[in-house]
Amino acid sequence: MSQxxxxxxxxxxxYFVTHWELYLMLLFPVTFIIIFNYVxxxxxxxxxxxxxxxxxxFGSPWADEYGMGNFIRFFTNYNFVSTLRNTLVLSVYxxxxxxxxxxxxALGLNYVRREAFKKTVQMVSYFPYFISTIVLASMINMLFxxxxxALGQLYFSLTQSNxxxxxxxxxxxxxxxxxxxxxxxxxxxxLAALSSVDPQLxxxxxxxxxxxxxxxxxxxxxxxxxxxxxxxxLNMGSVLNIGYExxxxxxxxxxxNMSEVISTYSYKVSLAASIPDFSYGTAIGLFQSVxxxxxxxxxxxxxxxxxxxxxx
Amino acid sequence: MKSNAIAVKPSRTDRIVYIVNDAxxxxxxxxxxxxxxxxxSCSFSSGTALNSGRVVLFPVEFTxxxxxxxxxxxxxxxxxxxxxxxxxxxxxxxxxxxxxAAYPLSQxxxxxxxxxxxxxxxxxxFNGGLIPxxxxxVKLGILDSIWALVLPSAVSAYNMIVARTYFMSSIPRELxxxxxxxxxxxxxxxxxxVIPLSKAIIAVLVLWLAMWQWNSYFNxxxxxxxxxxxxxxxxxxEILLMADVDFTKAATNPDMFxxxxxxxxxxxxxxxxxxxxxxxxxxxxxxKYFVKGVMIGSVKG
Numbered sequence: 001m002s003q004x005x006x007x008x009x010x011x012x013x014x015y016f017v018t019h020w021e022l023y024l025m026l027l028f029p030v031t032f033i034i035i036f037n038y039v040x041x042x043x044x045x046x047x048x049x050x051x052x053x054x055x056x057x058f059g060s061p062w063a064d065e066y067g068m069g070n071f072i073r074f075f076t077n078y079n080f081v082s083t084l085r086n087t088l089v090l091s092v093y094x095x096x097x098x099x100x101x102x103x104x105x106a107l108g109l110n111y112v113r114r115e116a117f118k119k120t121v122q123m124v125s126y127f128p129y130f131i132s133t134i135v136l137a138s139m140i141n142m143l144f145x146x147x148x149x150a151l152g153q154l155y156f157s158l159t160q161s162n163x164x165x166x167x168x169x170x171x172x173x174x175x176x177x178x179x180x181x182x183x184x185x186x187x188x189x190x191l192a193a194l195s196s197v198d199p200q201l202x203x204x205x206x207x208x209x210x211x212x213x214x215x216x217x218x219x220x221x222x223x224x225x226x227x228x229x230x231x232x233x234l235n236m237g238s239v240l241n242i243g244y245e246x247x248x249x250x251x252x253x254x255x256x257n258m259s260e261v262i263s264t265y266s267y268k269v270s271l272a273a274s275i276p277d278f279s280y281g282t283a284i285g286l287f288q289s290v291x292x293x294x295x296x297x298x299x300x301x302x303x304x305x306x307x308x309x310x311x312x
Numbered sequence: 313m314k315s316n317a318i319a320v321k322p323s324r325t326d327r328i329v330y331i332v333n334d335a336x337x338x339x340x341x342x343x344x345x346x347x348x349x350x351x352x353s354c355s356f357s358s359g360t361a362l363n364s365g366r367v368v369l370f371p372v373e374f375t376x377x378x379x380x381x382x383x384x385x386x387x388x389x390x391x392x393x394x395x396x397x398x399x400x401x402x403x404x405x406x407x408x409x410x411x412x413a414a415y416p417l418s419q420x421x422x423x424x425x426x427x428x429x430x431x432x433x434x435x436x437x438f439n440g441g442l443i444p445x446x447x448x449x450v451k452l453g454i455l456d457s458i459w460a461l462v463l464p465s466a467v468s469a470y471n472m473i474v475a476r477t478y479f480m481s482s483i484p485r486e487l488x489x490x491x492x493x494x495x496x497x498x499x500x501x502x503x504x505x506v507i508p509l510s511k512a513i514i515a516v517l518v519l520w521l522a523m524w525q526w527n528s529y530f531n532x533x534x535x536x537x538x539x540x541x542x543x544x545x546x547x548x549x550e551i552l553l554m555a556d557v558d559f560t561k562a563a564t565n566p567d568m569f570x571x572x573x574x575x576x577x578x579x580x581x582x583x584x585x586x587x588x589x590x591x592x593x594x595x596x597x598x599x600k601y602f603v604k605g606v607m608i609g610s611v612k613g
Contacts, residue, residue, distance in 0.1 A: 012423050015421065015423045016423065019419075019421075019422070019423075019498065021497055021498035021499050022415075022416035022419060022422060022498050023416070025412040025413075025415060025416050025498070025499070025502070026412065026413060026416045026417075026428065028408075028409055028412050029409045029410070029412050029413035029467050029472070030413070030428070030431065032409055032463075032466060032467045033431065033432065033435055033467050033469075035448075036445075036448070036463065036464045036465070036466075036467070037435040037439065037440075037467075038435075039440075039444075039448055040439065040440025040441070040444035040445045040447075040448050041438065041439070041440045041444070042440070042444075043440050043443070043444025043445075043447060043448065044440050044441065044444055046443065046444060046447075057447070105340070108333050108336060108337055108340075109337070111329070111330065111333055112333065112334065112337065113330060117334070117337070120341075121337050121340065121341055123599060124341055124344055124345060125340070125344060126599055126602060126603075127344070127348075127595065128344060129602075130523065130591050130595065131527075131588060131591070132526070132527035132528075132529070132545055132548075132587075133527065133529065133545075134529055134545050134548045134549050134552060134553065135548065135552075135584055135587065135588060137552075137553060138548070138552035138553055138580070138584065139347050139351060139584065141552075141553070142350075142351065142354070142580070142581065143347055143350060145365075147363075147365055148362055148363060148364075148365040148577075149365070150350055150365075150367065150368045150369075153365055180343070180344065180347075184344075185606070188603055188606045188607070189606060192607060209323075211323050211325040211326050211329070212325070212326045212329040212330070213325065213329060243530075244442075244530045245528070245529060245530045248530065249529075249549070249553060263442075266441070266442060266443075267442060270442065270443050271442070271443070271446060271534050278443050278447070281442065281443045282441060282442075282443045282444060285440075285441025285442050285443060285444075286441060288441070289438055289439060289440075289441055292438075293437050293438050296437055297437070
């Protein structure tokens with residue numbers, strides 16, 4: 001045993017000697033992620049303190065309630081329930097709408113007979129994915145403006161209300177603008193799964209008298225279901241991680257009740273506040289990270305169990 | 313569909329499905345395309361037509377006033393220049409670091425690969441959050457500088473995994489073995505063999521990195537104080553979302569207040585078009601790499 005270990009050690013050392021260049025390469029990116037990813041992870045200790053800028057992270061006193069004061073403040077705050085609800089509504093609604101739309105687009109493209117038409121639709125469908133969040137948010141504001149926007153006027157004539165000022169419509173605008181922007185991108189992966197279906201299956205089905213709808217139901221859908229399961233589970237793992245950018249860009253005074261999510265709230269109480277509360281903001285961020293961490297791990301475990309495919 | 317090659321006449325249901333399908337896709341094209349077309353038409357319409365909401369499809373009372381104002385609006389062009397600088401720097405740094413991580417980790421015999429991979433993968437699972445990141449940037453003394461934008465997120469575990477997958481599947485092992493026998497070092501192998509063979513993945517990484525930096529506004533918003541350093545997206549945010557158009561900078565006659573108000577409306581539409589122009593010009597060249605990237609990324613790491 002010890003002799004085996006010695007040999008192993010020697011061969012490891014030999015590897016280091018002959019392949020030192022590989023480790024030199026790794027030195028740069030590893031230094032980078034240690035500084036820019038792992039050092040901030042250590043910074044979450046701030047969540048358990050009452051941060052004073054002059055005293056620094058380590059010099060600041062611990063928060064009350066054995067360091068849990070900031071968390072208790074968040075959980076008992078009336079904003080906790082509403083920001084959590086808004087976050088969940090936006091992300092779950094997004095997932096549930098985006099997936100079926102992407103699948104429908106992929107199926108539709110798969111049955112286009114003229115290749116040129118298919119190519120055109122595909123190329124146009126990716127385009128919105130490239131525009132920035134700021135441009136997307138302002139396009140929404142322009143199109144749906146009650147007075148000047150073409151769609152806003154149409155909406156007003158139908159419902160007598162201003163869609164941009166209606167908090168109840170925020171989730172719809174957020175999610176469907178997301179579909180508009182991302183459905184072409186989302187369809188790529190399903191198109192790939194569909195193109196990997198053995199054409200003989202389709203030929204046999206046609207000879208047996210199956211029409212297109214039969215073939216979609218019995219051949220195409222079963223072919224993409226494993227992919228759908230994995231993506232669905234993995235997406236569920238990131239339900240709390242709504243980024244700042246789009247929500248913040250679409251927020252206004254009228255929709256704030258429905259548009260304040262956990263991440264934007266933590267930004268508002270810290271960096272955007274006139275009296276920034278860094279500890280409180282860190283605690284909210286940490287809550288989000290920890291729940292996200294648990295969800296991603298659970299999602300992966302589930303995906304692994306169900307399909308034998310997972311990421312780690 | 314390849315299955316169409318066989319000579320079976322499509323049934324009546326099939327023909328109906330095909331027609332409905334084509335019609336729905338045409339509708340989809342219109343839905344995707346209309347917002348762009350609407351904004352383009354607005355950007356060529358007069359301020360009065362816009363304010364009374366008369367533009368629906370085509371420009372009303374055609375004018376180039378908006379574009380004239382944009383060309384005189386200095387902040388936009390400073391923003392373009394800043395964005396260009398940040399994007400080039402970020403893409404170069406990110407690309408180099410990603411390859412330097414992905415190549416060693418693609419080597420099957422690498423001792424210590426498991427813990428090293430874990431070090432990268434864990435960053436996808438957990439992060440310190442907004443404020444610790446912000447305080448780090450403050451501590452490093454890079455607040456309000458280009459480095460605050462290009463350094464912190466230069467290495468992404470996801471990009472690294474995609475590049476690594478590509479190296480593992482596309483660079484033949486035998487090539488490495490024979491190079492090793494000929495006494496070729498790892499650096500030389502990486503630069504003279506691997507990189508020339510990896511143009512596709514490099515294009516994908518460049519596209520992702522450049523797009524991310526060019527389109528982001530949140531990080532510049534929290535890390536930059538000085539307006540002269542604002543990238544395009546932050547300038548756009550002021551003009552478009554905060555409706556803050558400063559005509560003292562546009563060098564137009566400040567007496568013409570009403571005219572300016574109307575101008576600021578047209579200017580906003582034109583700004584969207586101008587800011588998307590580089591993308592529209594590059595789009596035909598980059599879109600195929602975009603698809604390629606998704607395909608490589610979907611293979612598990």
